[in-house]
Amino acid sequence: MNQLVSIIRSVRNIRAEVDTPMSKEIPILIQTSDDHVKQQLEENRIYLDRFCNPSELTIDTTIDIPEKAMSAVVTGAEIYLPLEGLIDIDKELARLQEEIDKLNKEVERVDKKLANEGFVSKAPSQVVEAEKEKQKDYINKREKVQARMDELKK
Known part of the structure; x- marks a missing residue:
């Protein structure tokens, strides 16, 4: 549960940093350290959808990381928000x-x-x-x- 809160907090902090309102849907990519973390996040996907407002949410152990993206690292996962989805x-x-x-x-x-x-x-x-x-x-x-x-x- 702490991990979920950390991910939500990180996404919100990145959005605030680049002045993207929570009402705007953006793509969110989460690369997990292992399948166990991936499964936990998938099971709690409803919270990520509700509190992060993704246009698309990708959770996997291997992700193609966008070239231009804001990122955050939390225990067991790395979060990427492509800049193209955040700002013009x-x-x-x-x-x-x-x-x-x-x-x-x-x-x-x-x-x-x-x-x-x-x-x-x-x-x-x-x-x-x-x-x-x-x-x-x-x-x-x-x-x-x-x-x-x-x-x-x-």
Whole structure:
């Protein structure tokens, strides 16, 4: 029963991470470690259907793992949710590009501020440090968004 709860929790967490509502049916693939786990999950399939809302639910010991998929590992099983069922990849790439553009503007704005000798020499040191922290934060966010974009383009 704990395994079933872990699987349901993992599926819901992945859905929340990629902003896919529970009302939307998505394909779910569960690769079990052995036939015993497979049998237990098959016997409790009704709960997986009810609480995970799959369009198709595949439970097996060997599964063709989709190239682009979110995954989770629980005791005795690995869960895969193909990204194509979760998000519109083109729409997500466009959204991520907008976010990168916004972060680029913020980095440029902070860079100009920190390159201005008048600002750096006249502003209190805590204000200058706050701008440097903003700069690091924007650059870090931009790198993460770019990494996500690169992952989706594979």
